[in-house]
Amino acid sequence: MTTEQQLSDILDSNTLAGQMALNSFYLRELAPPSAPETVPLLADYIRIQTLESEWSNYEAARIELDSVPANAEQFEEWYVALRNVHRKEVSPFFDFLAEEASLPQLSLFVSLEAQVDGRFDDIIALSQLGMDGDMKLALAENYWDEMGLGELDEMHTRTFMRASPFFRAQLGDLDLDAEMPVAALKNGNLLLMYALRRQHVGRLLGALTLLEQTVPYRFTRMLKGMERHGVPKEFRYYHELHVPVDANHGKQLVARVLMPLARRHPQIIRDLCEGCLIRYQIEKEYYAGARDVMDRRLH
Incomplete structure (x- = not known):
């Protein structure tokens, strides 16, 4: 099992814990100039990007868009x-x-x-x-x-x-x-x-x-x-x-x-x-x- 898979198993985007992790991460990405030490590192992005991808795919799969306006x-x-x-x-x-x-x-x-x-x-x-x-x-x-x-x-x-x-x-x-x-x-x-x-x-x-x-x-x-x-x-x-x-x-x-x-x-x-x-x-x-x-x- 890859590191990304292991990290993905820890969190689920359809749980409070998963969404709280996302919100916390986004606020770190938007850190004020006074707190550059809180900005995420590469290792943090690996976990979050896997979680984001799963969430994005999940939500997109649930919508009905049978015919896109031309x-x-x-x-x-x-x-x-x-x-x-x-x-x-x-x-x-x-x-x-x-x-x-x-x-x-x-x-x-x-x-x-x-x-x-x-x-x-x-x-x-x-x-x-x-x-x-x-x-x-x-x-x-x-x-x-x-x-x-x-x-x-x-x-x-x-x-x-x-x-x-x-x-x-x-x-x-x-x-x-x-x-x-x-x-x-x-x-x-x-x-x-x-x-x-x-x-x-x-x-x-x-x-x-x-x-x-x-x-x-x-x-x-x-x-x-x-x-x-x-x-x-x-x-x-x-x-x-x-x-x-x-x-x-x-x-x-x-x-x-x-x-x-x-x-x-x-x-x-x-x-x-x-x-x-x-x-x-x-x-x-x-x-x-x-x-x-x-x-x-x-x-």
């Missing part, structure tokens, strides 16, 4: 249809958050988002690599929004983390680490893997666009639940901010990134589709896992 026009029709199906299939979960969920149940979902360090601003930064022209501008505008338009306290990561303690306090003695659905970690790790591995750039852009286009609906329903429970405005600010901002991001990514790519480089359409579908299937499992914890542990 051109940009067909891709646009395919994408709009997927986006509409997405809204319909996730709506029961977000209707529950809006209309029925207790404050602890709603807080669980917000806290799961905070628990998984997805380094979204770094993902947007990495997504611009290799681009030029208007495509790069579209993503640069997205990134500048993430940076709070230059205002330190308005950086999106900061606005999110300011609200996090409030929602975490609603969970009482619930051990969030122990109850973490595997798909919650996958949901954050997928974009990190796609952003850090350049062979997945097409999948990254598909997944990223679907994410941005679905945030306004999801956050609008979460905000209704927050308002129903009287969550103070300062703790709703992050979600309120993202409804109009991400509506614009989604439109811009479709019009200025995905469609130009599909028109000029139709060979990348498959990767764009795969990114959308893999993100979507993990997202659905994430919501199902979160609902299971809500039903079992919180009322």
Whole structure:
């Protein structure tokens, strides 16, 4: 048995341990300038790349892409249809958050988002690599929004983390680490893997666009639940901010990134589709896992 096989046997990408190992590794790859000693070494990459390959192949094998759109026009029709199906299939979960969920149940979902360090601003930064022209501008505008338009306290990561303690306090003695659905970690790790591995750039852009286009609906329903429970405005600010901002991001990514790519480089359409579908299937499992914890542990 090779060293890679032995290391692969230690971890499984479909377990919390496997996904936690991936998240830890990605954060080491994104180490700050003050901590160069934490950057992974070659031996670390051998284990992680084997794990990544198994995970990537597993997720790709589960999607249904019987007919790849042949051109940009067909891709646009395919994408709009997927986006509409997405809204319909996730709506029961977000209707529950809006209309029925207790404050602890709603807080669980917000806290799961905070628990998984997805380094979204770094993902947007990495997504611009290799681009030029208007495509790069579209993503640069997205990134500048993430940076709070230059205002330190308005950086999106900061606005999110300011609200996090409030929602975490609603969970009482619930051990969030122990109850973490595997798909919650996958949901954050997928974009990190796609952003850090350049062979997945097409999948990254598909997944990223679907994410941005679905945030306004999801956050609008979460905000209704927050308002129903009287969550103070300062703790709703992050979600309120993202409804109009991400509506614009989604439109811009479709019009200025995905469609130009599909028109000029139709060979990348498959990767764009795969990114959308893999993100979507993990997202659905994430919501199902979160609902299971809500039903079992919180009322």
